Amino acid sequence: MENEENYIEFIENYLANKLSTDEVKEFESLRQSDDQFNKLFLDVKTILPGIRYSTRKELKGSLKSLGFNQYSNQDLEPFLELADQVDLEEKYGVKISPKEGKQIQLKQESQNNRSFSLFTYKSMGIAASIALLIAAYFIFSTPNSERLYNLAYNEIGQGPYTYINSDDENLTVVRGSESEKVEDQIQKAYNAYSLGQYETSINSFRELLSKAEDDKLKFYLGNAYLANNQPEESINIFKELLENNPGEFETRTKWYLGISFLKNGEIDEAKVVFMDLAKNGGDSYQEKAEKLLKEF
Amino acid sequence: MNDLSVLQRIHTGDQVALEEVYLQFHNEFLGLILRKFNKLTREDAEDIFSESMVALYENITNGRLNEENLSSTLKTYLFQIGINKTLAFVKKDNRFNDIKIEISKSSETFYDEENEHFENETEQKFKIVETCLTDLGNPCKRLLELHYYHKKRMIEIAELLNYKNADVAKNQKAKCMKRLRKLFNNN
Structure with missing residues (x-):
């Protein structure tokens, strides 16, 4: 095609909207009349943006590899932290929020991120202190009273207070046919206690105690509660009993009150009771208390 | 800076x-x-x-x-x-x-x-141009890039590619376009 270069310039100007109205008319009519020109137009129309497409792609590629080669991921890390100070909404008018229903998931994600950055960004000291505090909590708090409870109740005391028949000589002497019934009831209550049927024994003891005060029954009721994992109840019963000056039951009541406090996690109260026992017990419970206090 | x-x-x-x-x-x-x-x-x-x-x-x-x-x-x-x-x-x-x-x-x-997205068909054609440019090789490729993408004037192109003057560069450009178009139509 003759004058191709001039025609190309004509086409370029047409595509760039640089032609006057008259020139555009001339251009359109040339396209209609000259097939070769029309073909040239269609080629150039693709080739020019094609050259830009190709060159742009090359430039982009060279810049991209420049960034990749120049900076490692580690180089980027401080800038991730810096980004926390940038408010996208304030600076760019862009607000990002989690979509409805996905909120929980996102929250968890951001928490994970936070703990990740805690670890990454030199707060190992804080993390270590937290770990120590958690460990301290487990060693010195609840588990300690649990440990002391086990030591006192199961090792030193060998489990629930064992029902001893010879104690019965202290029973209130009741006479008559009705007394036989009561004796049966009492025996049944102790039997249930001995068999580990604590709930049954608790009900029986309570029923008997509603008719008449009895230190021994009360002492066993307290122990039934303790053995039945109801330390709050056993504490109340043992306290009541101690207010009545239970005589020979006093030291063992104190001992089991102390254990009830341990079971209930009230380690300080327990300590007061055991210290009193260690000082004023005067029997085997004094020794037990002394032994136990060494473990506090 | x-x-x-x-x-x-x-x-x-x-x-x-x-x-x-x-x-x-x-x-x-x-x-x-x-x-x-x-x-x-x-x-x-x-x-x-x-x-x-x-x-x-x-x-x-x-x-x-x-x-x-x-x-x-x-x-x-x-x-x-x-x-x-x-x-x-x-x-x-x-x-x-x-x-x-x-x-x-x-x-x-x-x-x-x-810079945004093109129709698939258009992009395919652009990719053909890309291939043709590679086949064309330098200095033609560079010349066309400088002119059509980097918006360089003929006098600047002449300086960059060591042509005598703007007219020589312009002649070269016309020749390069002709060759590129031929390659494009053969593809």
């Missing part, structure tokens, strides 16, 4: 100035978008930033951005392009279906529409 002198250097085709700007803001921008859109990969972020830089470059070479109308810092301008590009990226990527993006500030479109 002063923004206006950088602008001038890039405008005159100083590739080193472009790379300096690129490296200067690379980490801060990548850090920003990687943090704010935490599902983006480094690869995604490099793509977005390099595209943003190309858009900045094109706005400078086509005269849309010049020393008179740069109202903010070059960095702010670049970051605004970058955020727009990031939003466009995130919008068409279903990894980001779980976030809602609201744009309250009507932000100017800083980049050329031509």
Whole structure:
């Protein structure tokens, strides 16, 4: 095609909207009349943006590899932290929020991120202190009273207070046919206690105690509660009993009150009771208390 | 390095100035978008930033951005392009279906529409041109790139490619176009 270069310039100007109205008319009519020109137009129309497409792609590629080669991921890390100070909404008018229903998931994600950055960004000291505090909590708090409870109740005391028949000589002497019934009831209550049927024994003891005060029954009721994992109840019963000056039951009541406090996690109260026992017990419970206090 | 002198250097085709700007803001921008859109990969972020830089470059070479109308810092301008590009990226990527993006500030479109997406058929044709350019080789390839993409005048091209004068460069350009068109039609 003759004058191709001039025609190309004509086409370029047409595509760039640089032609006057008259020139555009001339251009359109040339396209209609000259097939070769029309073909040239269609080629150039693709080739020019094609050259830009190709060159742009090359430039982009060279810049991209420049960034990749120049900076490692580690180089980027401080800038991730810096980004926390940038408010996208304030600076760019862009607000990002989690979509409805996905909120929980996102929250968890951001928490994970936070703990990740805690670890990454030199707060190992804080993390270590937290770990120590958690460990301290487990060693010195609840588990300690649990440990002391086990030591006192199961090792030193060998489990629930064992029902001893010879104690019965202290029973209130009741006479008559009705007394036989009561004796049966009492025996049944102790039997249930001995068999580990604590709930049954608790009900029986309570029923008997509603008719008449009895230190021994009360002492066993307290122990039934303790053995039945109801330390709050056993504490109340043992306290009541101690207010009545239970005589020979006093030291063992104190001992089991102390254990009830341990079971209930009230380690300080327990300590007061055991210290009193260690000082004023005067029997085997004094020794037990002394032994136990060494473990506090 | 002063923004206006950088602008001038890039405008005159100083590739080193472009790379300096690129490296200067690379980490801060990548850090920003990687943090704010935490599902983006480094690869995604490099793509977005390099595209943003190309858009900045094109706005400078086509005269849309010049020393008179740069109202903010070059960095702010670049970051605004970058955020727009990031939003466009995130919008068409279903990894980001779980976030809602609201744009309250009507932000100017800083980049050329031509940089956006083409019809598949059009892109296929562009790829043919790309192949033809490679086959054409230098200096023709370089000449056409300088003229049609980098918007260099014939006198500048003559200087860069060691032609006697602008007319020689213009003749060369016509020859190169003819060869390229032939290659294009044979493909």
